[in-house]
Amino acid sequence: MSNGQDISIHFQCELENRADIDLVVVVPIFSDPDHLVKTLKTIVSQRPDVPLATLVVENGGERPTGADAAKAFFLNHPSDSAVIICRRRGRCQALNAGLSQALERYPNLQAIAVIGDDEVAAPEWLDGLMAVQEAYRADIVGGPQLPVFKHPQELRWKRHPVFAPPYDASGPVPMLYSASNVLVTRAVLEGMPQPFLDPAMDIVGGCAVDLFHRCKAAGFSFAWAADAWVTQSVPEHHATAAWVRATSLRRGTVSAYLARRSDPTLAGRLKRLGTSLALMTTSLPRGVKLWAKTGLAFAALYYFHVARGRVTAEVGLIGRGDRKPGQ
The missing domain is CATH 3.90.550.10 (Spore Coat Polysaccharide Biosynthesis Protein SpsA; Chain A)
Known part of the structure; x- marks a missing residue:
């Protein structure tokens, strides 16, 4: 059937x-x-x-x-x-x-x-x-x-x-x-x-x-x-720094794609790029607090990796116009 x-x-x-x-x-x-x-x-x-x-x-x-x-x-x-x-x-x-x-x-x-x-x-x-x-x-x-x-x-x-x-x-x-x-x-x-x-x-x-x-x-x-x-x-292989870093970067990428849907214009993308860069500048202080909370040193880089994923995706989206992911 x-x-x-x-x-x-x-x-x-x-x-x-x-x-x-x-x-x-x-x-x-x-x-x-x-x-x-x-x-x-x-x-x-x-x-x-x-x-x-x-x-x-x-x-x-x-x-x-x-x-x-x-x-x-x-x-x-x-x-x-x-x-x-x-x-x-x-x-x-x-x-x-x-x-x-x-x-x-x-x-x-x-x-x-x-x-x-x-x-x-x-x-x-x-x-x-x-x-x-x-x-x-x-x-x-x-x-x-x-x-x-x-x-x-x-x-x-x-x-x-x-x-x-x-x-x-x-x-x-x-x-x-x-x-x-x-x-x-x-x-x-x-x-x-x-x-x-x-x-x-x-x-x-x-x-x-x-x-x-x-x-x-x-x-x-x-x-x-x-x-x-x-x-x-x-x-x-998921319990490794490489996989955790890649997953954190992907979360930032997904965040960028979703934000793009609310405002796909070039002006909107440039505004989001500025927001992403601002998040990157605050990521390390936030990461230090997360390190203190979790006791896990690698967690200090989590917000940085997410912000980096956003920035990388925003730059790629600006260059790719209105194409969907994977096109």
Whole structure:
């Protein structure tokens, strides 16, 4: 079974009527199929007060190893579930496929939660997200992604802003930054145009931040659920200064692209370049404070790297005119 969007159904299991499903968990596959099984175990062990379904999205290579692993899991753990294959490669494409297919398959769903295949959910993960959503009437709720490192010497990185959660306490927040460990209500899914995430943002990263900025402009609200945590396995090459620096630079680049959308004129770009240069001049004093707070010397360069990413992107955008990222 397939449609015109290069999406096919690899497996499906229905215990409830699809129309009765209120909550869908979407799991895009990008990593090790063995870890995917760990993720799925923590999903089927959730006990929310509403009917739940799981939708797994394979976005790998020619062999659907992740989809096969998910199918085998659901055959041994029957639950309302589906495994789809999205042939359009990219994180944004996989997430778009998961969100759109969830809406199509479960017409009365009230919310979609997203978790990565490299993550493991807390026992009351979904309850935590839903409780905060109900308490604050938030349209989108996020929760912590707590890093799990392979070696003790890598634990120092958990204090760096690249890995540390952006907020400490539950409640309303101005913005969210990750497409994983997030709950999106039906109001957002109906109010935002499809495709929800811009595939062009896969070039620089930050497709989730782009979506959330557009959601905020449309009037949707955000909240943070501090107790709705997931743990995230960190590859060894991510626990390095080079990767952390590159990620910090990319955050600055994404910030520049998003700012450009609000004012794409040359005057607007020059103004943003001035702002970025000003941020660079204040980055080192701010970095020293961050060093003192985290006890991590490398964190002192975080704001500098973000500002440098902004400046580099602004200079590139001025020279590239109105072309989209990657063109």
